[in-house]
Amino acid sequence: MGDRWYSEAVVYCLDIDTYADSDGDGVGDIRGLIGRLDYLARLGVTCLWLHPIHPSPNRDDGYDATDFYNVDPRFGTLGDFAELLHQAQNRGIRVIIDLVVNHTSDEHPWFQSARSSPDSPYRDWYVWSDTEPDDRHQGMVFPGEQNETWSYDRTAKAWYYHRFYKFQPDLNFANPEVRAEIKKVMSFWLQLGVSGFRMDAVPFIIELTEPGNPNSPKDFEFLTEMRQHVQWRRGDAVLLAEANVEPDQLPTFFGDAGGSGNRIHMLFDFMLNGRLMLALARQDPEPVIEALRDTPALPAGGQWATFLRNHDEIDLSRLTAEQRNQVYAEFGPDEDMRIYDRGIRRRLAPMLGNDRRRIELAYALQFSLRGTPVLRYGEEIGMGEDLSLPGREAIRTPMQWSYKPNAGFSTADPDKLVRPVIDKGEFSYEKVNVTAQRRDPKSLLAWFERMIRTLREAPEIGSGATTHIDVPMPAGVLAHRADGPTGTMVFLHNLGAEDVEVDLSVLAPEADLPTDVLADRGYGEVGKLDNLKLAGYGYRWIRLCRGEAV
Ligand code: GLC
Numbered sequence: 001m002g003d004r005w006y007s008e009a010v011v012y013c014l015d016i017d018t019y020a021d022s023d024g025d026g027v028g029d030i031r032g033l034i035g036r037l038d039y040l041a042r043l044g045v046t047c048l049w050l051h052p053i054h055p056s057p058n059r060d061d062g063y064d065a066t067d068f069y070n071v072d073p074r075f076g077t078l079g080d081f082a083e084l085l086h087q088a089q090n091r092g093i094r095v096i097i098d099l100v101v102n103h104t105s106d107e108h109p110w111f112q113s114a115r116s117s118p119d120s121p122y123r124d125w126y127v128w129s130d131t132e133p134d135d136r137h138q139g140m141v142f143p144g145e146q147n148e149t150w151s152y153d154r155t156a157k158a159w160y161y162h163r164f165y166k167f168q169p170d171l172n173f174a175n176p177e178v179r180a181e182i183k184k185v186m187s188f189w190l191q192l193g194v195s196g197f198r199m200d201a202v203p204f205i206i207e208l209t210e211p212g213n214p215n216s217p218k219d220f221e222f223l224t225e226m227r228q229h230v231q232w233r234r235g236d237a238v239l240l241a242e243a244n245v246e247p248d249q250l251p252t253f254f255g256d257a258g259g260s261g262n263r264i265h266m267l268f269d270f271m272l273n274g275r276l277m278l279a280l281a282r283q284d285p286e287p288v289i290e291a292l293r294d295t296p297a298l299p300a301g302g303q304w305a306t307f308l309r310n311h312d313e314i315d316l317s318r319l320t321a322e323q324r325n326q327v328y329a330e331f332g333p334d335e336d337m338r339i340y341d342r343g344i345r346r347r348l349a350p351m352l353g354n355d356r357r358r359i360e361l362a363y364a365l366q367f368s369l370r371g372t373p374v375l376r377y378g379e380e381i382g383m384g385e386d387l388s389l390p391g392r393e394a395i396r397t398p399m400q401w402s403y404k405p406n407a408g409f410s411t412a413d414p415d416k417l418v419r420p421v422i423d424k425g426e427f428s429y430e431k432v433n434v435t436a437q438r439r440d441p442k443s444l445l446a447w448f449e450r451m452i453r454t455l456r457e458a459p460e461i462g463s464g465a466t467t468h469i470d471v472p473m474p475a476g477v478l479a480h481r482a483d484g485p486t487g488t489m490v491f492l493h494n495l496g497a498e499d500v501e502v503d504l505s506v507l508a509p510e511a512d513l514p515t516d517v518l519a520d521r522g523y524g525e526v527g528k529l530d531n532l533k534l535a536g537y538g539y540r541w542i543r544l545c546r547g548e549a550v
Contacts, residue, residue, distance in 0.1 A: 005046075005094070006196075006238045006266060006372055007303050008462040010452055012045040013198075013310065014377035015061070016053060016075045017418050018398045021410035026417045028398070028409070030076035034087050039434065041091040043380060043445075044452030048088065049198050049240070051311060052098045053081070057107050057167075061311075061396065063098075063200065064105035064168050068185040078192075085193040094195035096240065101182050102201040103168040111169050115156040127161035127172045129211035138214045139163065143341050145391070150211070159211070163204045173222060174208045183229045190230065196238035197230075202253065202264070203243050220252055223263040227255070240266040240305055244315060247271055247296055254302040261299040269304040269371060271295070274319050274327075276308060280352070280362055281330035283496045285478030287323075288365070289468050292480065295370075303462075304371030308362060309379055312392055313343030336387055345394045349382035354426055356382075357537035360447060360520060361493060364539045367455055368491045370466035370482070380448040381437050384427025386420065397422050402435040454518045454541065460484035469507070474500035477534065481507075487547035490514075497536040505530035512545035 002008060020032030040048070052062030055072045062072070071081050088095050104111055114122040129150065136150040141164050150159045151166050161170045171178050186197065199205070206218045230237045241264040243253050255263030272295075275287035295304075314331075316324045324342075331337075331351040332344040339345045352358040359382060367373045377399055385394040398421045402408030407421040407429030414420070421429055437443035455461060464484025473479055476496025482489045488510065492502055507529055514526040518541040523533055526542055534540060 002459065002463045004265075004301060004303075004463075005236060006240075008456075008459050009047045009094070009372050010045050010455065011047045011049050011096075011240075011305065011372060011374040012040060012043070012377065013049040013051065013374060014399075015051040015311065015396060016072075017062075018396055018409070019377060020399065020401070021412065024411040025074075026410050026412035027074045028418065029074065030071070030080040030084050034080075034084050037087055037091055037093065040093060043449055044456065045093060045375075047094045047096060047195065049374070050095065050097050052100055054100075057105055059105070059167050060165055061392075063100050064103070064165075065100055066105045066108045068101070069188055082192055089193070095193075096196045096198055096238065097189060097194050098200055099186065099189075099197035100200040101171060101185065102204045103162060103164060103170045106167045106169055115153050115160075118156075124175050125172055125178050126169050127209045128156070129159040129161075131211075132159060133211035135212055135214040144339075161209050161211075163201070163207075170204070170209065172209075173205060173219070179222060179225070183226065186226070186230055187233050190234045190237055195234075195236065196240065196265075199239055199241045199264070202241040203245050220255070220263070223253065224255060224257075227263050238265045240264075241268070243267055244270040244318075246318075247294060251296050251299070254299050256299040259300055261302040265301060266303045266305045266372060268310075268374070269295075269306050270315060271318060272304070272369065272371075273307060273314070274316055276362075276366065277314055277316065277327050277331065278319060278323050279478075279495060280358070281327045283476055285476065285493070285495055288369075288478055292369075292466065292468050305374050306366050306369055306371040307374040307376070308366050309348050309376045309395070310374070311376065311396060313339045313345050315343045317342040334387075339391060345385065345387070345392055347383055347385045347395050348379060350384045350427065354382065354384075355537070356444065357520065357535075359444065360451075361495065361537045361539055363448070364451060364518065364520075364541070365478070365491075365493045365495075367451060368461060368480070368482070368489075368493070368541060370461070370464075372462055373455075375448075380445055381432055381434055382427075382444045383432055384422055384425070386422050389419065393419060400429040400433040402433050403430055407433060408435070451518060457517065458482070458489045458541070458543070459486050460489050469504070471504070471506055473502065474498075474534075476500070477502060479504065481544070485547050488544040489517075490542045490544045491539070492532065492534055492542070493539045494534045494537060499533070499535050499538075502532040502534055503530050504532060507544060510544055514542050514544050517541050517543050 017028045019028040020036050021028050022032040053071045054065040055067045056062045110122045113120045114126050133150045136148050139149045140146045208217050210216045253264050254261045272291045275291040278287040387394050398409035400407040437445035460482035464482045466482045469479040478493045520538040
């Protein structure tokens, strides 16, 4: 393994409240999660990303905190959290937590004090305007559910800024006290033992909001400052940022002080995510080839985090209208499946018609592309969504552990559950659950375990250089390679339904006993690479040669 653990990590994200309930109150908790660490270790996860863990009125699923120095009492205590870190570490699993500091809940004591009086010591911790700002109805993140970014507060007798929902007032990062406090929050959790943070809404954190200016300046230096701070407190801590911005802006978030990244270590690759969905919808790899070609070069140490699904909608806003409509037509044909005029609120398995071949293909492709793969809980067993739930809750249903009532998630009465389990149709917990798949060596879960183990043996994917192999290919097929000090891996993924044959003999001079290390079926010998069979929706991961072990 290379020096930087995050380059070769497998990240798994989950919400504590929907994962495993240990005390039968209907809400998942930390002790429940501790009980499932062996499952995660077996799956091959090396880093957990926990969605917000702080006390919260939960009007945005915890992305509205009332205390950054504690855990939500529904999840347990700080003691339980420290125990989780210890138990995870024992199994070689790191933990990173969501750091949601662009805003607080409006119930946070800081905001309560700030609104109470212009003389409050916290007044200037938020962003105010005495008059109604001209850009009041601009820059909303949740169109359809939010119609302004400035709201009038009667108690404060002033307008306050909120990039997200009205109950999420933005903190004022122009204020040095706020910056110092947020660094203190980070120190606190690092001291407890987290390995870093998934930083929420980073482009908005660094915004120095000016009333009436929808394009307020951004202070990237704060990212440099945070990185410095974090790295001094814990050398191997990592920052993984959500920054869904235009590609030409991305390098600035990584920073580049003389060739080495000095800000964020890892960014989610939203660009690739949209292109992957388009490629799967069209059954044509061209959008992925474009994504590989257009990705901005990263400074040393910079890394992408790849994903197919996360806890939010699939954001298609960076595709053209025509491309977006193609993805909608395939994966979100009903209005009800769409959200915010830009996305789809579904999980992957149902979008792919629960076709096992296509699910494997999609995940084999994601995990073989450059970067660190992030997997959302439940995807490893092919869970579905519940479109009868509002908004993004459709994809936030409890983990389906077994055939037991409530999918084995909780022993509470069903009406006490934090969210209903999926109990109807082909994605019902009676059909899709961990217990059933654990027993079946051919299950999707068993496949994920095997695929992730294979990834462990191919560090080139995370740490090496990935390029498209630009030779004539049958329609639908993507050929790419990953090169690093440990050798070269070659990948074939057939996004189309037709069986094909691929000629990669151009690579023969580099090959040294090439073999399939992962494939959708037994294809036999790789031979001279001139006649590689590939089934419709099939894939082959081929080790071309080994380099020097490092
Ligand atoms: C991020 C989160 C999303 C949340 C929003 C506001 O985009 O991913 O779930 O609603 O920030 O905090």
